[in-house]
Amino acid sequence: MTAMTAEASVSVDIIETAREQVLERGEALRYEQITQVLRTPDGRLEELLALAHEVRMRYNGPEVEVEGIVSIKTGGCPEDCHFCSQSGQFTSPVRSVWLDIPELVRAARQTRESGASEFCIVAAVRGPDERLMRQMREGVAAIRAEVDIQVAASLGMLTQRQVDDLVDMGVHRYNHNLEAGRSYFPQVVTTHSFDERWETCLMVRASGMELCCGGLVGMGESLEQRAELAAQLGELQPHEVPLNFLNPRPGTPFGDLPVMGTGEALRTIAAFRLALPRTILRYAGGRELTLGDLGTRDGLLGGINAVIVGNYLTTLGRDPHEDLALLADLGMPIKALGQTF
Template structure:
């Protein structure tokens, strides 16, 4: 009888077909002694179907804090006692951040706002910001502005927004334990509209929010069905004042199994290191993940937590002989 790694070698590496939900669960349940083989296979899959290049991205918050939603992991929610309070960034600061991001070698700059969805004021500011960034620096502009209407999707596409981020956060069966002020289906619908409008879709989530291993496999399969261009993988960094403040940090071996499994479920997708990797994996684990399926990385700080200095991540890529992906030609 073939093992799950033997099956995955044929199905994913040779044929390019991602793991099913049941197969993903088998990989997530592999013993720790099988982790090196799982990571090695995931790296082979990444190299065959995505190549050696790594996409580098910086992010900045246009509007921070004061969000009306109750995402239990997020210190930007206005419903919790976490210390982040509402503040807006002006256009000059936005452009400065985009220029600094490009100077690190990044090809993607994401504008993020802590909102349920954009109102006219925010859409006007995004339009002004995108225009100013494009005039100042050669970098792709992405946005993450919450749930959208069809008209807003069309407007962002018309502005020249390259990619839209809207995370599902977790699998459908666990979503109600994480967010109660909107539904998983609302997020899914926004993702479909973005993809159909011709923008690249960035859609991932967080690991370590009380979900079971079975639910992680469910999440991988649901992302496989959606087929986003990029999947950012965050690991919960418990924030003071949020309902998840006392949740344990994901174990390093568990995180690496998740990375490799998501790569095998999504062989052609950009799989990006995002928040929490420093706390969960440290330097050695970060290196292992880069050799276990990751092919994109956020440099610098995240929205409400600190990341590694960009120079450290860029030095790691140099050491691993992984070239930085050139600026996309899709604009």
């Protein structure tokens, strides 16, 4: 048996195993199995994506959740996340900017008009101070009074009191990504630890807010470390996993890394779906650069069931109308607002 034939044989075995284990029994793939999926050869990619799509349809249905995001505080972050142009430690050309309450409400209204059912307020901070929490309270109240949309937040690491305050405000979902698997995390961030992020996630999950927790791929991690991230997310069991693909930003430590190839990105989508069969798996940053229009379509037919529409925090996204038209073409209804409560 040649090496190529052996590789294909392994791939067939893991796809067949995943079909029986994940699709039929609803049991997520384990770390070693996720690693095997990430090694699936190109000749089996179409079969792998079809299986991931079947899993998505069986356990999540055809609906797609649509979200828009806005940064209440951009740039000047004290942390050194190596992929992020908002860090104040790097030479990236992102200046510190704060939005006021009318601007937040206007952004929420525009997001709702795009067809989204959720609006996420993001701040480039280690964690929120009293000023930010006060502005969040005022902003969330103003949005809820004027716009028919769910409000989510992403404000860094939290204390228990801050978690309780966000619940009291009516924030229904909190985003706090693991960013990378535990073993690779020190290569990505040095100013805080994996355990600090994990602790915030546990507090959010226990609070009754929905936990949104994902990461980035294509940051130089090995396939094993990518599988580790998927497995650790499976252990955490977030309600939603945003999957970001590195968009190398000038002036950051990861600014010269290559963009992940489309095939590798699609394998990653399928692997995360098979590791998280019942979780909302959301297209997030970098998909436009990594996948393009055709790859974006393939990912929606390979396990993805949520999208961020419009621009991201410091990078441009697709025109929201293009994404909505694609969903309509694929026959994938947008999840109604009432179903996100």
